[in-house]
Amino acid sequence: MTDFKKIEEKLKTEAKRLLESGEVTVVLCYGKGFDESHPMPYAAKAVADVDNIVFNEYCNYNMARYLVRYPQGTKIAIAVKAADSRAVIVLIQEEKVKRENLVILGIPVQGMKNPKTGEVIDSKTTCGMNNPVLFDILLGEEVHGPKVASPYDVLAEYEKMDKDVRWEFWVKELDKCIRCYACRKACPMCYCDPCFIDQSKPKWADKAPQSAGNMMYHLTRFHHLAGRCIDCGECSRACPVDIPLYLFHKKVAKDCEEMFNQQAGMSMDDKLVLVNFRVEDSDKILE
Amino acid sequence: MLKRIAIEKISQLAAVLMEKGTLLAPVKEVAGHNFVQILDSQKVDLNFYNTLMSPKSAFFPHKEDFVKYKVGKPLAEAEPVLLNCKPAFLFGVRPCDVKSFEIMDIHFNAAGIIDPYWRARREATTIFGYAYDISQPVDSADFYNTLGINAADPEGSDIFMVKKDKELLLKTITPKGEKLLAELSALDKVSTADEKYFEEYIKKGKEYKTRFNCVDSEVVAKKLESIFDNTDFWTKMSAVCLSCGICTFVCPTCYCFDICDDNMFGKGTRSRVWDACMFTDFTLEASGHNPRTQVYQRLRQKVCHKYSYHIRKYGVISCVGCGRCTRQCPVNIDIYSIIEAALKA
Secondary structure, X not given: OOOHHHHHHHHHHHXXXXXXXXXXXXXXXXXXXXXXXXXXXXXXXXXXXXXXXOOOOOOOOOHHHHHHHOOOOOOEXXXXXXXXXXXXXXXXXXXXXXXXXXXXXXXXXXXXXXXXXXXXXOOOOOOOOOOOXXXXXXXXXXXXXXXXOOOOOOHHXXXXXXXXXXXXXXXHHHHOOOOOOHHHHHOOOOOOOOOHHHOOOOOOOOOOOOHHHHHHHHHHHHHHOOOOOOOOOHHHHHOOOOOOXXXXXXXXXXXXXXXXXXXXXXXXXXXXXXXOOOOOOOOHHHO | OXXXXXXXHHHHHHHHHHHHOEEEEEEEEOOEEEEEEOOOHHHOOOOOOOOOOOHHHHOOOOEEEEEEEEXXXXXXXXXXXXXOOOOEEEEEEOHHHXXXXXXXXXXXXXXXXOOHHHHHHHHHEEEEEEOOOOOOOOOXXXXXXXXXXXXXXXXXXXXXXXXXXOEEEEEEOOHXXXXXXXXXXXXXXXXXXXXXXXXXXXXXXXXXXXXXXXXXXXXXXXXXXXXXXXXXXXXXXXXXXXXXXXXXXXXXXXXXXXXXXEEEOOEEEEEEEEOOOOOHHHHOOOOOOOOOOOHHHHHHHXXXXXXXXXXXHHOOOOOOOOOHHHHHOXXXXXXXXXXHHHHHO
């Protein structure tokens, strides 16, 4: 089992060292919230801030979301868990951040929990990985244990649905949407400014939380994330009405893997599937 | 008048109310309970702490159609959407949410222009307040005590309900409630023990404590005014805010809206749709200029509107401490903690 206290201490030590030496100007990590089971994402900018750093099983935030908020060239240290490190890789590949400006603090972890439900976060709603893919400093022991369940197992039921049933499923699920846009805001890959849904010329969908507009927003967002979603599950956890957004993202990720033999953010050497043309690429997408 | 009913028979009461008009009551949905128009009396579920969305949508729906029109046709041919208000019953509203209606009345039913939609719905509705279960622990996000509201505050309800074991005691508070309760045959008579229990419960409700910040509205309003320019403070408070709209949408006292025209194939609808000061395009002007492009400006607006400008303009804080914004925030930003920090800033 992960020793959360030990990781917290190491996180504090590293943050202190990095801020003190001036190596970075901000450490993106986790801080105290209004109570212990509600920690917050945290941007430590001074040595004095280090005391506020925490790490426990509820620190499920993907801090990569905040990288694009800082001007290019800012030296940033970022605490990442497995999926978060994949997000950092994609952001580097998409040239939103430069590798040399980052100090990546990897956190191998098992048993993170959703603060809203108390459920353990596993491969059902995320990629289910335990160890960061990319890091400069590792803040704990890598987790080696029984092989984790495939992140696509949860799709079994979903894939049984035929086209019409699947459409009905999404109509029903997306009708719940209240259009608070927490999903896109929590997503590390959703950094467009402005987002298409905020544009007024042309206006892509109406503002009211109705079926047609909800469909327009979510289906477009789903497809904008094709080959880019790193399956951290932040969108589904942020959703106040529990829409299982992860199902669509996982399905597209699985298709990408089958067609292009590649998962987003698993290697710095990859090129994103949808911006990379190879003659031997699958034509299944055109069928 | 005090009456009682067994909680397991609540669907019978629901059925009677449904015959009389529209019943809005808590229903268990995937992510939590919500006030929903009841079509099946069995669905009413009082086994909840508080609803996910606030009950404001009973009077101020997320989308409200005003006018239907045809593009290019004269104005006279446009048809206003008339409100067909049947008597309505809003069942099981927590005391802090009941209080929110009073605050919202300021905007829709008192100051300046009166909103006919809000007023018509408000007048047609009988409110069944429902005390928090004081035998259960309080949720750590709640802070309604700070705003002078307690867990069993009957004020503002037409009928107030408390739970007694497996029964529900219903007490009339207003003449409207009195009239309705007298007509409800599904209810049983009470004993003197029930009467005593009810009175005791109201008293004990005052001792049931949420988080408490000794907020003098004048002091907090003044403090927030004085730190308006303290960009460092607001940047720190908003450093991780995602600027999504959850907090404003679940809030019982957020009332900002946008007027939208939605037209396709020559047919159009003009409607009012909830908006949120946390959205970038909320303040986007026609010229393209946006006075609030930064997250800190938007969070500052939300906090100061509720805890400063609203006090200056209307004399009351525009918050009831229901804790929904804190509970639902994807990054656990807590407005109570921001006020606490502001007072120390």
